[in-house]
Amino acid sequence: MSTGKKRPTAASLTIRNLDPKVKERLRKKAAQRGHSMEAEAREVLAAALAPSAAENPLSGAALIERLANLRKELDAAGVELVIPDRHES
Structure with a gap:
């Protein structure tokens, strides 16, 4: 059953030429927190771009x-x- 409400469209982002060391740090941080690299990258970007x-x-x-x-x-x-x-x- 539809409520008539539309969900916001999620954007996709491809990052080319990412330094392998940065990718590895992201992978390790995500693993430590039990997140996927994608989820960790979303959190890092959201925190970095939060309003001051x-x-x-x-x-x-x-x-x-x-x-x-x-x-x-x-x-x-x-x-x-x-x-x-x-x-x-």
Whole structure:
């Protein structure tokens, strides 16, 4: 039974002239992790091309920067934030 939803099309990639040493390192890493070389290559590419903190407004670094800027704006406006002491219970 069809739900009417289309699955995204998967792309294929052929890498020519890959250094044999790089291929061997990929093979070993894949084997250590129990992955195929293809699955390992997908993970390596996805991690290498993941959005950076500057590109991702919800990243930890971006949120810290936004809070620091907010703090500067509040200080400039004369607003003092009181941060209460934390007590473990």
